[in-house]
Amino acid sequence: MLHKNLSLVVKPLALAVGLASTTLSVNAQQVPQNHNDEKISNDENIETVYVLADRVVVRNHVDDTSPKLIYDAAYFQRFEPISVGDLLKRVPGITFNSDVGEYDLPRLRGLDSRYTQVLINGRAIPGSANDGAIAVDRIPAEIIENIEVIRSPSSDISSEGVGGTINIVLKDGAAYQGGFWRLGAVDTGQTRGSGFVGVSGSSGQLDYGFSINAQERYNPKLKTERTLEDNEREDQVEDDVRDSTDLSFNSDFSYTLNNGDKTNLNFYYIDTDREETERTRVNVFERDDENSEFELSEQAVEAQLEDIEQKNFAISSNYLRQGDVITSDFYLSYHEFEEDKTETNTEADFGEALEIDDIEITDIDDSQWRVGVKSTVDHDAFETRFGIEVERQERDFSLVVFDDEGEVDDESDDFADFSAEQDSFDAFALAKWDLTDAVEIETGLRLEYTDLDISGSDFSSEQTNSNESDLQLNPSVHVRWHLTDDDQFRLSLAKTVRRPEFDQLNPVALTVEDEIFQGDTGLDPEVSWGVDVGYEHFIQDHTVIGVNAFYRRVSDLIEFSQTDIVVDGEEFDLRMPINNDNDGKIYGVEFDVSAPATFIGLPNLQWNINYTYLDSEVEDPFFEGLDRQFSGQADYVFNIGFEHELHSFDMSYGLTYQEQGDAEEFEGEEINRISYDGNLELFIEKRFANDNYVIRLSGQNLLDAEKEELIREFDGVEALRAGTADTVENEVETSEPSIVLTLRGRF
Secondary structure (H helix, E strand, O other), X not given: OHHHHOHHHHHHHHHHHHHHHHHHXXXXXXXXXXXXXXXXXXXXXXXXXXXXXXXXXXXXXXXXXXXXXXXXXXXXXXXXXXXHHHHHOOOOOEEXXXXXXXXXXXXXXXXXXXXXXXXXXXXXOOOOOOOOOOOOOOOEHHHEEEEEEEOOOOOOOOOOOOOEEEEEEEOOHHHOOEEEEEEEEEEOOOEEEEEEEEEEEEEOOEEEEEEEEXXXXXXXXXXXXXXXXXXXXXXXXXXXXXXXXXXXXEEEEEEEOOOOOEEEEEEEEEEEEEEEEEEEEEEEEEOOOOOOOOEEEEEEEEEEEEEEEEEEEEEEEEEEEEOOOEEEEEEEEEEEEEEEXXXXXXXXXXXXXOEEEEEEEEEEEEEEEEEEEEEEEEOOOEEEEEEEEEEEEEEEEEEEEEOOOOOEOOOEOOOOOEEEXXXXXXXXXXXXXXXXXXXXXXXXXXXXXXXXXXXXXXXXXXXXXXXXXXXEEEEEEEEEEEOOOOEEEEEEEEEEEEOOOHHHHOOOEXXXXXXXXXXXXXXXXXXXXXXXXXXXXXXXXXXXXXXXXXXXXXXXXXXXXXXXXXXXXXXEEEEEEEEOOOXXXXXXXXXXXXXXXXXXXXXXEEEEEEEEEEEEEEEOOOOOOOEEOOOOOOOEEEXXXXXXXXXXXXXXXXXXXXXXXXXXXXXXXXXXXXXXOOEEEEEEEEEEOOOOEEEEEEEEOOOOOEEEEEEEEOOOHHHHHHOOOOEEEEEEEEEOOEEEEEEEEEO
16 A cells, blocks of 8 residues: 555655754755745845745744743644644654544644643633543634644643643734635635635724635545454444534724733634434354354335534634743633534444434533733843742533434433533742853742532432632743854653542433443542653754653553442443552653755755654553553654745645554554554645735645554453453445635635
């Protein structure tokens, strides 16, 4: 297969980039500068030209003590990403365990998305998942200024990123002047369109910017599944289509007062209408014994239709007070998320009309109020920052299931009907100073207090209420050592936490098929102590070499206990989350390099490689004596690509390839091994009219990548070691390549 043959090319390319980095000191003067400004002036020709996609092919040089990676939107733009998820798949250390072609829940260091904190403009946002994970596939790439990957947090941001933090920075009107537009079409079996228009500028003391974006996403997938249990085999073939329309509006206004103070008002709105359609053909085969042939015993058709509407709304304002010594930022924000989903499941014997099996209706309303102040004091020898923040979050979740007769089905109330009110108070203080001319240090402490009221009800109207509070003191220390002007070494130590999911705290006992699930109101957060050690080498803004090793020790792991109980004469498994005394270890190495190919005479061809080795250790709570990785963590993630600028033709082209290693998900005595093929993308563009317009053709998933899942259930650790599974299920999922044609311009 092509993607396997590609590995024969990857190693020589990696060697070539390494050779390129060794020749840069000789050839640095031959390499043209990358520019982040809108206008580029040539000393030999005073004429000013406008560029739509700036030549940004390396991550930014970060002048901060804490370890973070920053990528401008132009780093990703030429491959025409649709959403933030499409951006993040090219960033070191980020994996996805989603359906093939879907990039919704990012996983830093390969950990479950619950360990990854997602912020917008430095603020936490609500999402649909009760576990706190934020899906990023709805956030349009077009409204993004840059992406920050914060490997180890300073004390001035929330401490909830055990795996790390992704901060999505939206475009600021003051940074751009004029109007921009885009028209696009995406073909993935069917053609869908997209459009964007944005205007920004200045008028006296007012800076402004606003944009409107509309995009359609269409992802058809084919799934084949085979399940073998004793002498019965079930084969399924499923057509799965996800058809979405995203509408978004983003605006910001900034006004500078006569005394230098500044006030800002920001607003964004995202609306998604999505229809997910699944149609499955089921064939059941039986045999007398292992020596007999399987014979067809049953044929059926199943269908599922999900009609989903999701809305995000946010408005924030801040006042920046510029003092002689103290600068203070006073801010107020409101975030709101709503989801309404109706899932209709139908089934029938093959050849007969489909009949309703059940209907599930989900309603989520989540809101957050936040007010706070951050202050900075500049001294002659050091800088201090401190601040406080108060937050109120309210979440109402309801899932109601109706059976085929339209009656409420009290056997399927999966994590249903609860409301939560959480009040938080955070305070932080940090100091930065220079130990020597070459060494700077930052120390900080963050206090986080939460008070949570949660109440739930089952379908017999029985209600339970609980109140829990938690106080965490989270220190951090960051050291940066400037070895030379182009080399720096970093060392970081920080404490982070992962708080329990709302589902896990819901005190109501709920029946889910043949299990009873009950939350545990006494759960404590998982606590992690982490160390990062990194080295970076930069040459101007065209070359970067970075390596970072990380280690996390996580205690108070939240895991599940399972006991057998009898209720009204029926046997059930009682499943409850508990704080296990088990400790987990997470570690790995992140490497990235970007350099021009000057050693082969192509200074305008830029190579990019990043590779992250991932590993962890945790004792499995169900398989006694088994040490394994954290559930769902991939073995590695790898990206390689290049962009080549052809100035004589006002053209450029590029290629990128992404791949992640196998991962195993553990749920009770069930193990699911997930494997992905690599993803190949490319683009070619032509600029014209003095670079005021560009037409770009790009392709994604050009290798027809597959996702394969091998799901096995074992009766204890001895059966696991012997490789004897009670049931074996194999699922293969494929998706179509997508071709994107885009025309961009400015006015």
